[in-house]
Every structure is written in structure tokens, then in C-alpha cells.
Amino acid sequence: MNKTTIHEAYVNYKSEVTRYLSQIVKHPQDAEDLAQDCFIRLMNVSADISEERLLYYLKTIARNLAMDTFRRQTRTVKRDSKLEMPTYHCDTSKLEIDEGVNDLVSHIPNTEHRKILELRVIHGYSIKETAQLVNRSEGMIKSSVFHAVNRIRAKVIS
16 A cells, blocks of 8 residues: 555544544554554555455454454463462461461362362372272373363463
């Protein structure tokens, strides 16, 4: 696209794109920044876009930029929440560690999965020993541990 077309698009559609973005992101300053990014992306487009499709094209860019912003914020929140996980030091009493472990295990609603996870991970039994203790197959033990750990991850991370 040439500079004249981009300048005309900026003059004609900047307020509409900014209004569209402010409805999505709910912050006027963020909407302004994203609108600027839309027009920067438009400058990098090598294909010619017809005048009647230009606003639609800009709104598509705007929506994608807003979604990227939301994804980035979500990843930051998840990363920050992982940083707030408790860390245990050598002076931490066994009771405190057990409370933390019990809190994690409490996220598993299925009592059989909970029992298998406790035997396997907390008490250190092998897959074969755990299978014999609960009278289940080794494959079922592996599956139960897998689903229990995923349940805990989902609850703790989100």
C-alpha cells in the first residue's frame, strides 16, 4: 500500500477503529495504542486492499491485536500465580508440608484416584505395589495418577 492510501485510511477510519477497540478492551489508552498498531500493520501489507474492504480489514487486525493482548495478559497472570506457589525450606515443619500436600490432594474429587495418588506419590509405592494394594491393574494406576495430577494442575494454575 502506498503512503497516500494509508494516510487517507488513518484520517477516515482511526476514530472508528479506536471506538471498536475500546468496546473490546474497555480501556481508552489501550484502545489508542492498539489502533496505532493496526495502522502500523497496515503499512506492512504488500497487497492492495480495495476501499470498500479496508475498514473490515482494519477491524480484523484490531480484533486480532486485542485477542493477542488478552492472551498475553492471561499468560502473565498464570505465570505470576505460579510464582506465588509456596516454597518449602529446610526449616519448614513436616506438619506444614503435609498441610500443603493435603491441600493439593483435596482438589481430587474421586476418592479412588486420591487414594492411588497418595500411595503412589506421597508414600512412594511403585506402580506394581500400588496395583496390588488397591487390587487394580497397573494401567489403571497409571491412568489414575495421570488424571489426578492433571486435575491438580488445572485447579492450581487457573
